[in-house]
Amino acid sequence: MSSDSLPATLVRRYDREGGTHAHEHAQVLFGVGGTLQVEVAGHAAWVDATCGLVVPAGAIHTYCATSMARVLVIDDLTGPATERLRRFELPPGWSKHGSAFDALLDTLLGATTIRQRRRIDLDALAERIDADLARDWTVADLAEACCLSPQRLRARFASSLAQSPMAFVRARRLRRAEELLRRGFALDTVAVQVGYASASALSAALRRECDLGARDLRRKRAFLES
DSSP, X not given: OOGGGSOTTTEEEEOTTOEEEXXXXXXXXXXXXXXXXXXXXXXXXXXXXXXXXXXXXXOOEEEEOSSOEEEEEEEOOOSGGGSSOEEEEOOTTGGGGOOOHHHHHHHHHHSOBOOOOOOOOHHHHHHHHHTTXXXXXXXXXXXXXXXXXXXXXXXXXXXXXSSOHHHHHHHHHHHHHHHHHHTTXXXXXXXXXXTOSSHXXXXXXXXXXXXXXXXXXXXXXXXXXX
């Protein structure tokens, strides 16, 4: 049985709209395709074709997917295996071995627990920022794009990248600014395109964070125009 032949009544589709809710019963999620970002009672997790997730009864959970995600969802499973939040490993080709209740329960009970935090797709986040550099980005905007709370996003950036989310945005803006300036665009034009209020503000940021002053900019532009 391929993943395409899984019962339609069990497979649900999730997109960027997402949502927040809680159930009186436990849920077990088996990833089929794409990546579903989930936050359960403040704990970050994610589900894809390699893993599943137990959402305990009564736990408030938020979910969304940056692109379409398909997840097989089992409701009302009771017992020790569903009493706590747990992300578990799915065996390769699990969906081909049948989706009968007993087989899914065996997969859950026999699976190895994965202790890993929600993955932040930095490439996707950078692409989203680059597509709208002039936007007045906030930490809340970035957190929503990553399906995390602002506090958790700050903590993840600090531990993984040793920088703040807004520093990540500034780096993207300045990177694009340098590219455009090397191509001969005027400083004031570039400033507007990458989200700076003025040419002087962009120039100061380049000097402060890239050690690139106005003289360097003029030299690069003169070289390109010669």
